[in-house]
Amino acid sequence: MGDFVLKYDPNGVWYGIFTAFADKGVTHGISTRLGGHSDQPFASLNLGLHTGDDAQAVWHNRQAFCQALGFAAENAVTAEQVHQDLVQLVTEKDIGRGARRYEEAIKNTDALITNAKAVPLMLFFADCVPVLIFDPVARAVGISHAGWKGTVAKIAQKTVLAMQDNYGSKPADCLVGIGPSIGPCCYEVDEAVMSKLRDGFEQWENLATPCGERWRLNLWEANRQQLKEIGVMDSNITISGVCTADNTQVFFSHRAEAGRTGRIGAAIML
Template identity: 75%
Template structure:
């Protein structure tokens, strides 16, 4: 099992990496909010084009983050995330979709997979769970966006299964990185969420803690369990354990910042 660590790029950008991915030579990163040009409330490394921030500033930030990771910003492929469970297979002709303009992003998608070398896949987050996936045997990568809706729909599990279908990926070979998101310390949910959770997880009681008339939900564990369920080895799953709502000096948090904030990005490429 690897670690999640923060790095400081020479261009001033702070971002996190998973050490086991880095050891395999996989270019990847989970951005922080530090090192960009956006003004409050998006200060400062906002990567989300759909937040109300200035589009040119966001493009500048995306270029800075991409440069820090070592990937070409112009080639980034993004998605119009809708909290669903659709996985999109990405090829060369889609390079650059959504990199500069939100309306060009792949529609209605919350996970991207590819086996094309050098093609960066990037999704955006402000409390939802970023999950990076690497198959070192068949050389394929994926990234998924798992809020509570995606988590109960098992988007992360479906991303690995889609890689299995298209690239012959074996779950037991995969390295998984579960990035910073709202943690069980801060994520209170209501009966609407609990109803879906009970329907999707046989041992749902182990994913929540009662908190008055509500519950505190552990999205990290819910995503880890759905991966183990299909054969991913627990020893190959790294959970960052970093709560975005507890650390708004480093990450954006939709809940802690009352919905007016920026987005971090999670990117991966072969």
């Protein structure tokens, strides 16, 4: 469908875009860790307010990232992500929720959808999968936070279905971008995770390969598979193919950095 490419903004921020989304004129981007104000171990473009980083530095980072994408950080709508499968419908009334204060974010939510113009949706990641969704026909957008728990619970699929229920989106019309996250090269999981995967995916053998007593899990493919199940066209799905754990010079990785690290942000707006 397209590519995932890195761009540089004159304010110093590096971020990635999906060319298929850009070609349709939708505002979006996925940050890197480059071009911010935070010190180690959060250096330097940490966008997570819940990491233990200096809150003022994070706010400056959010301002820089959002400026690069073309909207005010004060308007971003964020969520208190809890690795579950709740999808929240966002309207103009939600503008700014969690933008500057974590306690004001939408509670217990891992996916956001909207058909309102100029309402930026933003979630945060450090190995979990950012899934961006754009329906150019019904004019709606969504974003999902898909760690292994969210992936097994099929949160990306549920996000598209929520767009269908609320906005009349057809899965076949939707463009999907699967962003940088821990890849099958680095993501080893145990039998407890595999048991959940087997329960949720009939074709689970295509999603994991044995690695000694553990397994290497392909979250990218698991999210692609669940989206195809409901009619999202394979040709409309872009997988960045960038592993955060294998590229800690550019992205934050919770696993590779032993849990003491920052968060990248993913944002989308009509």
